[in-house]
Amino acid sequence: MPPLAGKELRIVGFLCNWCSYGGADTAGVGRFAQPTDLRIIRVPCSGRIDPLFILRTFMNGADGVLVSGCHPRDCHYSEGNFYARRRLEILQRLMPYIGIEPERFAYTWVSASEGQRWQKVVQTFTNEVHAIGPIKPFGATPEQVEARLSKLLDSAGGKATEKQEVERVAS
Amino acid sequence: MKIGVFVCHCGSNIAGTVDTAQVAEAARALPGVAFATDTMYACSEPGQEGIIDAVKENELDGVVVASCTPRMHEATFRRTVERAGLNRYMFEMANIREHVSWIGKDMESNTNKAADLVAMAVAKLRENRLLFPKKFDINKRVMIIGGGVAGIQAALDCAEGGLEVVLVEKTTTIGGKMAKLDKTFPTVDCSSCILGPKMVDVAQHPNITLYAAAEVDDVSGYVGNFKVAIRRKQTYVDWNLCTGCGLCMEKCPSKKTPDPFNEFVGTTTAINIPFPQAIPKKASINAETCIMLRKGKCGKCAEVCPTEAIRFDQKEEIAHEEVGAIVAATGYDLFDHSIYTEYGGGRIRDVITSMQYERMLSASGPTGGHVKRPSNGEEPKSVVFIQCVGSRDKSVNRPYCSGFCCMYTAKQTILTKDHIPDSQSYVFYMDIRSPGKNYDEFTRRAMEEYGARYIRGRVAQVYEKGDKLIVRGADTLTGTSIEVEADLVVLAVGAESTRGASALAEKLRISYDTYGFYMESHPKLKPVETNTAGVFLAGCCQGPKDIPSSVGQGSAAASKVLTLFSKDQLESDPQISQVDIKRCIGCGKCISTCPFGAIKEIDFRGQPKAEVIETVCQGCGICTSTCPQGAIQLQHFTDNQILAEVMSLCPPLLEKSFE
Ligand code: SF4
Ligand code: SF4
Numbered sequence: 001m002p003p004l005a006g007k008e009l010r011i012v013g014f015l016c017n018w019c020s021y022g023g024a025d026t027a028g029v030g031r032f033a034q035p036t037d038l039r040i041i042r043v044p045c046s047g048r049i050d051p052l053f054i055l056r057t058f059m060n061g062a063d064g065v066l067v068s069g070c071h072p073r074d075c076h077y078s079e080g081n082f083y084a085r086r087r088l089e090i091l092q093r094l095m096p097y098i099g100i101e102p103e104r105f106a107y108t109w110v111s112a113s114e115g116q117r118w119q120k121v122v123q124t125f126t127n128e129v130h131a132i133g134p135i136k137p138f139g140a141t142p143e144q145v146e147a148r149l150s151k152l153l154d155s156a157g158g159k160a161t162e163k164q165e166v167e168r169v170a171s
Numbered sequence: 172m173k174i175g176v177f178v179c180h181c182g183s184n185i186a187g188t189v190d191t192a193q194v195a196e197a198a199r200a201l202p203g204v205a206f207a208t209d210t211m212y213a214c215s216e217p218g219q220e221g222i223i224d225a226v227k228e229n230e231l232d233g234v235v236v237a238s239c240t241p242r243m244h245e246a247t248f249r250r251t252v253e254r255a256g257l258n259r260y261m262f263e264m265a266n267i268r269e270h271v272s273w274i275g276k277d278m279e280s281n282t283n284k285a286a287d288l289v290a291m292a293v294a295k296l297r298e299n300r301l302l303f304p305k306k307f308d309i310n311k312r313v314m315i316i317g318g319g320v321a322g323i324q325a326a327l328d329c330a331e332g333g334l335e336v337v338l339v340e341k342t343t344t345i346g347g348k349m350a351k352l353d354k355t356f357p358t359v360d361c362s363s364c365i366l367g368p369k370m371v372d373v374a375q376h377p378n379i380t381l382y383a384a385a386e387v388d389d390v391s392g393y394v395g396n397f398k399v400a401i402r403r404k405q406t407y408v409d410w411n412l413c414t415g416c417g418l419c420m421e422k423c424p425s426k427k428t429p430d431p432f433n434e435f436v437g438t439t440t441a442i443n444i445p446f447p448q449a450i451p452k453k454a455s456i457n458a459e460t461c462i463m464l465r466k467g468k469c470g471k472c473a474e475v476c477p478t479e480a481i482r483f484d485q486k487e488e489i490a491h492e493e494v495g496a497i498v499a500a501t502g503y504d505l506f507d508h509s510i511y512t513e514y515g516g517g518r519i520r521d522v523i524t525s526m527q528y529e530r531m532l533s534a535s536g537p538t539g540g541h542v543k544r545p546s547n548g549e550e551p552k553s554v555v556f557i558q559c560v561g562s563r564d565k566s567v568n569r570p571y572c573s574g575f576c577c578m579y580t581a582k583q584t585i586l587t588k589d590h591i592p593d594s595q596s597y598v599f600y601m602d603i604r605s606p607g608k609n610y611d612e613f614t615r616r617a618m619e620e621y622g623a624r625y626i627r628g629r630v631a632q633v634y635e636k637g638d639k640l641i642v643r644g645a646d647t648l649t650g651t652s653i654e655v656e657a658d659l660v661v662l663a664v665g666a667e668s669t670r671g672a673s674a675l676a677e678k679l680r681i682s683y684d685t686y687g688f689y690m691e692s693h694p695k696l697k698p699v700e701t702n703t704a705g706v707f708l709a710g711c712c713q714g715p716k717d718i719p720s721s722v723g724q725g726s727a728a729a730s731k732v733l734t735l736f737s738k739d740q741l742e743s744d745p746q747i748s749q750v751d752i753k754r755c756i757g758c759g760k761c762i763s764t765c766p767f768g769a770i771k772e773i774d775f776r777g778q779p780k781a782e783v784i785e786t787v788c789q790g791c792g793i794c795t796s797t798c799p800q801g802a803i804q805l806q807h808f809t810d811n812q813i814l815a816e817v818m819s820l821c822p823p824l825l826e827k828s829f830e
Contacts, residue, residue, distance in 0.1 A: 004283055007280060010821060017242070021240075021242065022242060025266075025269040027274060028240070028268065031273050031274070033275060034275065040270055041291070041813065041816045042241070043808055043813065044746075044808055045791040047791055047792065047793035048795060048808060050796040053813055056814065060817065060821035060823050061824050062820070062821050070682075073677070076680070076682070076703075076791075077680075077766055078680055078766045080766070080793050083764065083796075083797070113684075119274075137824055
């Protein structure tokens with residue numbers, strides 16, 4: 001299902017099972033109302049989150065990605081969130097170079113008891129993403145590809161070598 | 172693959188704000204889905220039977236249930252699909268209650284979101300593989316950390332249940348805080364008379380190995396097979412020879428040694444047995460005050476010891492034990508009141524803690540059971556008790572109630588009257604919290620029968636005037652300020668987590684709250700379990716508790732251990748990492764990141780490769796996101812599975828544009 005037009009943006013969450021997923025559950029049990037944009041992917045530990053997952057999520061058009069794990073020193077696997085923090089911090093700093101507004105990505109720590117905190121995190125992050133709006137698609141849009149193709153085809157004028165070149169570009 | 176999707180109404184919990192029929196309808200269009208329906212209560216008996224029937228009828232290979240959180244019912248439904256003849260890992264859950272219906276009211280967005288979550292679960296399930304748990308043997312021995320009353324109870328119950336018990340106590344004797352108490356509320360029975368026999372039972376039980384003066388140095392392994400290193404501190408006495416006769420104490424010339432057992436009321440000798448009922452009743456030397464150890468001459472104790480047990484050259488040792496379960500019963504410490512400058516900040520000699528007072532009341536204590544003012548040794552006639560010192564006070568980061576101070580203060584006012592009939596007690600309190608059996612009656616007796624005067628209000632200042640103390644405070648019931656002249660002020664200091672609690676928690680891989688108290692697995696339904704399998708909690712390490720609750724929890728923890736050990740084998744969780752040996756380049760990155768040392772290097776036809784030690788891997792997946800080759804994959808959470816979820820939510824743009 002695509003996000004509801006005009007209402008929602010595509011926000012993906014990666015949450016560790018022990019703390020933050022539990023915190024989101026606690027928020028649910030407490031009926032702490034939240035925006036509906038976020039979809040949560042459950043992983044055992046924030047240390048399981050490969051930054052490439054996040055990049056893939058953005059490349060495929062997500063408008064925001066939120067990561068949450070156990071508070072430092074509280075990791076169920078003792079040090080997973082330290083690995084996560086190092087990786088995510090670097091990713092965070094690389095965001096502008098990749099061409100994505102850094103505000104689209106956030107990572108935080110929420111424990112299983114912090115339902116209210118989770119509500120706040122979701123609220124704030126969703127608002128921030130909405131403030132920037134939908135992400136600009138990566139690479140060329142279908143329209144751009146088409147425009148370039150037809151331009152090349154026009155100028156090529158049917159010459160075999162140039163036709164090959166056009167095909168190369170198109171692929 | 173043929174997948175069945177079951178969308179639960181959960182009564183109106185889900186169906187109230189999610190159109191479950193529409194979610195099922197949308198699921199039918201997903202690739203791989205052969206069957207989809209909504210169902211009233213998926214977890215109920217008819218609900219589960221419905222799933223089983225559908226699996227059999229439609230020859231399904233996997234099941235998605237969209238309902239509550241997997242943290243609640245994943246195990247339930249895994250058993251259901253197993254009963255239907257499927258592998259229990261061919262199951263996924265979409266959390267459309269906690270994460271959808273309970274946090275939003277908009278039907279359209281909720282239904283859309285629920286359909287998304289179902290699509291995600293289906294996408295993941297398509298990548299699932301059959302996984303099979305392995306059986307492994309359990310070592311039916313248990314280690315109990317802490318020899319207070321909770322630990323003692325757990326140890327005795329386990330030992331009576333036929334288990335071998337290793338009891339580790341950091342001080343030289345078991346007994347904990349309870350051994351220091353004179354009397355206990357609400358019966359005013361003698362603490363050492365009820366605890367003493369239990370301590371003796373520990374010493375004599377053939378199943379209990381006691382390590383006193385020892386601390387847990389390192390814990391490795393997993394439920395059923397923990398390996399523990401225990402650091403035995405040097406006592407400078409060979410405990411195999413020491414008979415506890417106490418001759419050494421009589422002769423020791425270093426008589427100004429601080430006495431922690433007596434809460435530093437009075438002093439003791441450098442070689443010392445803390446109290447007559449100590450278990451084990453063995454002497455140990457305080458290296459800081461022993462003249463022989465500091466200056467190299469003296470050795471009086473060695474001269475008189477009839478069994479020649481003194482060992483000035485003793486070194487600490489590491490002992491190794493293997494156990495299948497661990498009970499943490501490490502207790503609590505008392506709040507340091509010197510932070511409160513208004514109560515004298517630890518400066519005024521006649522302002523003491525409730526535990527110091529307890530030692531004074533005890534017949535075997537440093538004053539022989541005579542209450543005396545520390546300043547001049549006289550009997551106090553007016554005693555002021557101040558409650559909530561380090562409890563329910565945000566300004567000192569102790570917002571919680573310590574639970575037992577109201578009660579022990581009432582007890583101490585009664586004992587004061589017993590010891591000094593012409594005395595008067597005053598109690599400054601915030602609220603009286605006495606919710607236990609016979610507790611409220613007890614505090615009433617303190618007031619009505621023993622004449623303790625209770626003043627509701629905080630104390631603003633305690634100061635010296637001549638040889639008296641003036642306690643100035645507010646009486647909030649009458650709205651006046653009040654001054655009481657006191658000979659002795661007793662501070663009802665609160666409980667806090669024991670020093671070193673967090674360090675031990677990290678060794679045990681259990682979590683603790685902001686104040687250092689250990690977290691139970693579920694606040695209501697799993698009060699003695701932790702999130703680490705095989706590690707249990709008893710007593711005040713989990714939060715302040717009185718003696719009956721500590722004993723109750725000690726027994727509860729023991730029963731959990733006995734239940735765990737009632738099987739001969741446990742099943743391992745197959746959600747662990749696996750190395751694809753063809754992809755592995757032997758770089759060793761995973762080996763150095765694994766927090767559990769669960770990966771070893773092997774030699775494969777002359778090349779280094781990684782191999783996961785199945786029983787040690789905890790399934791965190793840190794290695795998987797570290798491996799540059801994608802060679803080591805955490806089963807059930809592989810790159811492909813997580814990416815399948817990502818792709819389901821965010822389909823690749825280019826594909827989309829060429830559709
Ligand atoms: S998943 Fe990997 S890093 Fe985690 S415990 Fe297992 S082998 Fe170690
Ligand atoms: S990180 Fe990957 S490639 Fe390197 S040793 Fe471990 S499994 Fe092999």
